[in-house]
Amino acid sequence: MDNDRIDQIIDKHNGEASLLIQVLLEIQSENHWLPKEALERVSEKLQVPLTRILHIATFYKAFSLVPKGRHEIHICVGTACHVRGATRVLDTVQDLTGIKPGETDLDLKFSLETVNCLGCCALGPVMEVDGKTHGKMAPAETADVLKNYE
Amino acid sequence: MSEIILQIDGREVGAKEGMTILEAAQSAGIVIPTLCHHEKLEPYGACRICSVEVEVHGWTRLVAACVYPVEQDLVVRTRSEKLDRIRKMILELLLAHAPDSPQLLDLAQEYGADKDRFEKEASFCIHCGLCVRYCAEVKKKYAVGFVDRGTRKEISFIPEIAAKECWDCKECFPLCPTSALQAAYVLTEALTSSSPSSEPESEK
Numbered sequence: 399m400d401n402d403r404i405d406q407i408i409d410k411h412n413g414e415a416s417l418l419i420q421v422l423l424e425i426q427s428e429n430h431w432l433p434k435e436a437l438e439r440v441s442e443k444l445q446v447p448l449t450r451i452l453h454i455a456t457f458y459k460a461f462s463l464v465p466k467g468r469h470e471i472h473i474c475v476g477t478a479c480h481v482r483g484a485t486r487v488l489d490t491v492q493d494l495t496g497i498k499p500g501e502t503d504l505d506l507k508f509s510l511e512t513v514n515c516l517g518c519c520a521l522g523p524v525m526e527v528d529g530k531t532h533g534k535m536a537p538a539e540t541a542d543v544l545k546n547y548e
Numbered sequence: 549m550s551e552i553i554l555q556i557d558g559r560e561v562g563a564k565e566g567m568t569i570l571e572a573a574q575s576a577g578i579v580i581p582t583l584c585h586h587e588k589l590e591p592y593g594a595c596r597i598c599s600v601e602v603e604v605h606g607w608t609r610l611v612a613a614c615v616y617p618v619e620q621d622l623v624v625r626t627r628s629e630k631l632d633r634i635r636k637m638i639l640e641l642l643l644a645h646a647p648d649s650p651q652l653l654d655l656a657q658e659y660g661a662d663k664d665r666f667e668k669e670a671s672f673c674i675h676c677g678l679c680v681r682y683c684a685e686v687k688k689k690y691a692v693g694f695v696d697r698g699t700r701k702e703i704s705f706i707p708e709i710a711a712k713e714c715w716d717c718k719e720c721f722p723l724c725p726t727s728a729l730q731a732a733y734v735l736t737e738a739l740t741s742s743s744p745s746s747e748p749e750s751e752k
Contacts, residue, residue, distance in 0.1 A: 447684065448706055449693025456695040 399429040404439045415444045419454060422461060430466040430506075467502045467509040469547045471495070472526040475512045478519035483537070487523045488512065490537035494544055507547070554622040569613040569624055570598055580613050580626050581635065581655055583642075583725055584676035589685050591615045592677050597638055597655070601625040610634070632659055640665045642674045646726035649674075673703055673728035679720035689713045692720065692732070703729065705736040 407424045411417040421444070425436055432455055441448045455461045473491060475484045492498055495508045502509040516524050521533025525540065532543050552563050556573050563572035568591060573580050583595035593615040600613045603623035613626070625631070639661035643652055647663050647670065656663055675694075680703060683692050691709040694701055705714070714733065721730055 447690030447693075448709070449680070449684070449690045452704070452706070453694050457697045 399425065399433070399436060401435075401439050403428070404436055405443065408440065408443045413443060415446050418444055418446055418451065419458075422451070422455060426461055430468065430509075431462040431464060434463075465502060465506060467506050469507060469528050470509045470511065471544075472511050472513045472516070473499075474514070474516045474522065474524040474526070476515035476519065476522075478515075479522035479524055482522040484523040486537045487525060487535050487540060490540050491525070491544070494541055508544075552618050552620050554618050554620070554624065556624045557626055563618040565618075567618050569600060569602070569611070569616045569618060569622075572618050573613065573624075573626065578626060581658075582614060583651065583655075583674065584678060585614045586678055586682065586723065589678070589681045592681060594675060594677055595638070595642075597635055599631060599634055599638075601628055601631060635659045636661045644669050645671050645674055646728070649726040651725040671702065671728065672726045672731060674726060675701060676725060678723040678725075679703060679729045682720050682723055687713075687717060687719065689717070692729075703732050705732060707736050707740040710736050711740045 404425060407421055407428075410424075411421055418440070421440055422432060425440070426432055429436070437448065437451050437455065440446070441451050455463060471491060473484060473488050475488065488499070491510065495503055495510060497503050497508065497510050499510050499512045513526075516526060516531065518524060518531065518533065521531065523535050525532045525535045525543065527543065527547060532539075535543075552565060552567075554561055554563060554569075554572065556569070556576060556578050559576065559578070561572050561576040561578075563575070567575075570580055570582065570585065570591075580598050580600060582598045584592045585598065591614045593612045596612055598613040599610050600616075601608050601624070602611050602616065603625075604619070610631075613624075635655070636659040639652060639656050639659055640663070643649075643656060643661065643663040644666040646652060647668060652674075653663070655661070677694070679692050680694055683689050689709060690706075691713050692703055692705045695704045696702060710733070718733075721733075724730065
């Protein structure tokens, strides 16, 4: 992500320091992570100390300081999903993508995370890809879902 | 500014509007223990060791003296069985992180805190925020800050800023009630000191 695009995002928010989190969220959603250079640029333009930006960027789970894949897979391992077989779904997805929870594959295609509840326990086991919910997942069905993402 | 009269430990104490209980107590020579308080810095209310009992309209509650503003006819107790118990617990929890801090050990002796009560988790940082706030509020250099949250929260120097600003300053060092700050700085120094000498190498 180049500085021009970051400047565009900052200008969109009128360069207001109070909208720091909005700016960071937008960079995160476009770039999938927050590179150091981007944070330094934001710090400079918004006149917010880098320590404060780092505090915020490490505080919220929505931000990542390491590269993330283009598609984020969330697998629910909450109680309801767990008893309906979330562990087997997770194992299958790990085998398919070759990554463990918290990791990103080398092609930056997928990032895998486990979550503790997505709030739709009746659909368990639940897998969410880029915010789209796939309910009642059987381990065998995960491959069909994941092949739709490039 | 109007004069406010409040009662601390049974004594009438005069204070100005906007003062905190801690400031009023200090002006009257009453000692309230503090860890995260520093007169040059904004009150922070992190360590809670300055907790006092406040009585308003017959109701007693616990407040942090360093952030609670004085009120007319406020009744404050700075020592009680309950407060001693609370401070002892706070100290024991902090001592699990920094078992050798002289400041903590002194307080521990006064409140009978056992430094071995909880299993050691020697992060050495008690999150008082003195270094972070001093660097930001007094020096305005923002070289050190908090990162992460909850149990993983820790202080961290920004190497690029630290390499420029910290060498001639180090004014935060004596503020630290433990040795966590120095340790974090030495670590940063080790990470940055290699960069000037590595520059010629990268040109090869």
